[in-house]
Amino acid sequence: MKPLLEVKNLHTHFLTDDGLVKAVGGISYDLHEGETLGLVGESGCGKSVSALSILRLIPNPPGKVVEGEVFFEGRDLMKVSEDEIREVRGNKIAMIFQEPMTSLNPVLTIGYQIAEPLTLHKGLSKEESWKEAGELLTKVQIPEAAARLRAYPHLFSGGMRQRVMIAMGLGCNPKLIIADEPTTALDVTIQAQLLELMKGLTRDFGTALIIITHNLGVVARYADRVNVMYAGRIVEKGSAKEIYGDPRHPYTIGLMASVPRLDMDVKKKLIPIEGQPPDLLHIPAGCAFRPRCNYAVEKCQEVIPELTTLADKHEVACWVDVRRN
Amino acid sequence: MSEEIKNNGVLVEVKDLKVHFPIFRGLIRKKKVGDVKAVDGVDFQILTGETLGLVGESGCGKTTTGRAILQLDRPTGGQVFFEDTEISSLEEGELRPLRRRMSMIFQDPFGSLDPRMTAGDIIGEPLVIHNICSSKAEYRDQVEELLLIVGLDPIMADRYPHEFSGGQRQRIGVARALSVRPSFIVCDEPISALDVSIQAQIINLLEDLQEEFNLTYLFIAHDLSVVRHISDRIAVMYLGDIVEIATRRDLYRNPLHPYTRALLSAIPIPDPVVEAEREHIIIQGEVPSPFNPPSGCKFHPRCINARPSCSQEIPRLQKIEGQEHWVSCEDYLRAG
Structure with missing residues (x-):
């Protein structure tokens, strides 16, 4: 089966006053219908930029997708016209952002904001779209939905605003939802509610989902496949089971050892990854993780390791076989 | 294997602590319309050398509890004892010598450091305030030593906060908290803003500093997996009340409150x-x-086990027979 989304060798650069920032330095992956992909990494690793690049939402200047192809339903989104990409955004691919506080327009009613894309993309009349907006709010479990349509965003809590964002995302029955840190700003119990809701809805509608997060637990609970990113590149990818059960990249291994787990022996000390996350203005030559890596050999300083396949769809970009060390 | 409790006596004791913030309405004639009961009568003890974890969601009063213990927010009611002194009734001047014994590490390593002060001055400011150093040389030595203790290079003393990464800034915050050689530190979400x-x-x-300087921590966070890792005992807060306190082992293996x-x-x-x-x-x-x-019970509208009586009776925190485990849930206490 052909994948729904194919990202090939995507590069996104930003020209800043301090120099060229290679936020995304050549990533490739694909995603099938109905699949959930976790994009994991720390701040500045390029996970959000890579997602924004897919929808050509990178502000230019300073940013630019300098190379790469993104095939979605057979078309290269990097090459289609402005009108065509607008037809994809919000309609075929929806995006849910991290900040529920700032991603809604404060002077427009909730109902208007949910109904607007429905009139634009689905060609519904005002009454029809308003009615459907009410149904969408019910679907994301907001009580008394019909009455709430006339409310303004400031009356909603953070969790409820994020529900509205999800309702907007679902409005046009997209094939793919990209959720960029959708629950990071929210409380623990609300996080669980929303993730459960999103997962349930994508299951019901067969929607593919990309969850961008730094939370390894969220990915373990919800993702089928995982891409681990570091300094703008994918360093390891595979099924969630393999990435967690048999991590092969030193960075992935380091991340797993550095977070406390609820089911872990509490006497065990955490093993932090030493050093700092990379400065994208000065990415070291060779493997970007080398300065923090316990396994590094001489070759790591010179040549950037490419992803190589280990087993069925489990790929890792590392010169060292960590199992031998 | 029994979970050891480092019982060296009580360092901090909180009795029926209340912190209420008044709410005013009206622009010209301000009228008090009520109180936000941020902390609404909590009791607990913190033992010398232990870490007490305090968890709950935003707005549950966990930070206010920490600030009220340090008398940064003065309590509306109840008492706070530090060692054997009741500090909640002391005047600001009487408190000052005691402030050397306790300090705080803040959540936001970006907002909690003055951008116009060098790292050295930020760390050394409490030394100046409390007149700890007799000479400039001694001050410099102390600041250098503090930087080393938290794993920073003493050369960095002359740099400004923006030159540091988030993790390094938090180390500066830790060094500042340590500068007065306190015995008690309130750590308010010290890692949630970090990568x-x-x-x-x-x-x-x-953890290393606690061992080295025999520190006692109140560790405030919303993430139970982090709290469980660092704490000896854990208190769970909900809307201004403590709903459960237990050793970390009991709380994880046998949580009682819904x-x-x-x-x-x-x-x-x-x-x-x-x-x-x-599940x-x-x-x-x-x-x-x-x-x-x-x-x-303030939790009853969200509780899966709620009974009709839960909306009327206010549950009290009660000890489980024979265990270091307290819970405030009538349903459990009646059944158990």
Whole structure:
């Protein structure tokens, strides 16, 4: 089966006053219908930029997708016209952002904001779209939905605003939802509610989902496949089971050892990854993780390791076989 | 294996602590219309050398509790004892010598450091305020030593906060808290603003310092997996009340309050195999406003075990027979 989304060798650069920032330095992956992909990494690793690049939402200047192809339903989104990409955004691919506080327009009613894309993309009349907006709010479990349509965003809590964002995302029955840190700003119990809701809805509608997060637990609970990113590149990818059960990249291994787990022996000390996350203005030559890596050999300083396949769809970009060390 | 409790006596004791913030309405003639009961009568003790974890969601009063212990927010009611002194009734001047014994580490390593002061001055400011150093040389030595203790290079003393990364800034915050050689530190979400790979560095630093200087911590956080890792005992707060206190082992293995169970269940474990088999309790609704909390048990509108009586009777925190475990849930106490 052909994948729904194919990202090939995507590069996104930003020209800043301090120099060229290679936020995304050549990533490739694909995603099938109905699949959930976790994009994991720390701040500045390029996970959000890579997602924004897919929808050509990178502000230019300073940013630019300098190379790469993104095939979605057979078309290269990097090459289609402005009108065509607008037809994809919000309609075929929806995006849910991290900040529920700032991603809604404060002077427009909730109902208007949910109904607007429905009139634009689905060609519904005002009454029809308003009615459907009410149904969408019910679907994301907001009580008394019909009455709430006339409310303004400031009356909603953070969790409820994020529900509205999800309702907007679902409005046009997209094939793919990209959720960029959708629950990071929210409380623990609300996080669980929303993730459960999103997962349930994508299951019901067969929607593919990309969850961008730094939370390894969220990915373990919800993702089928995982891409681990570091300094703008994918360093390891595979099924969630393999990435967690048999991590092969030193960075992935380091991340797993550095977070406390609820089911872990509490006497065990955490093993932090030493050093700092990379400065994208000065990415070291060779493997970007080398300065923090316990396994590094001489070759790591010179040549950037490419992803190589280990087993069925489990790929890792590392010169060292960590199992031998 | 029994969980050891480092029982060297009580360092901090909180009795029926209340912190209420008044709410005013009206622009010209301000009228008090009520109180936000941020902390609404909590009792607990912190033992010398232990870490007490305090967890709960935003707005539950955990930070206010920490600030009220340090008398940064003065309590509306109740008492706070530090060693054997009741500090909640002391005047500001009488408090000052005691302030040397306790300090605080803040959540936001970006907002809590003055951008116009050098790292050295930030760390050394408490030394000046409390007149700890007799000479400039001694001051410089102390600042250098503090930088080394938290794993920073003494050369960095002359740099400004913007030149540091988030993790390094938090180390500066830790060094500043340590400068007065306190015995008690309130750590208010010290790692939640940091990158995942950096969090463990700060957790380990805090653990090492505790051992080296025999520190007592109140560790405030919303993430139970972090709190469980660092704490000896854990208190769970909900809307201004403590709903459960236990050793970390009991709290994890045998959580009694429905809210504690839901909180534990909401934290995903980074292992897809474990996650697939885990029971996920998803509690509905949102945290109600502390301005107008629900009647009876404040958790009852979201509780999966709620009975009609829960909306009327206010549960009290009660000890479980024969255990160091307290819970405030009538349902459990009646059944158990």
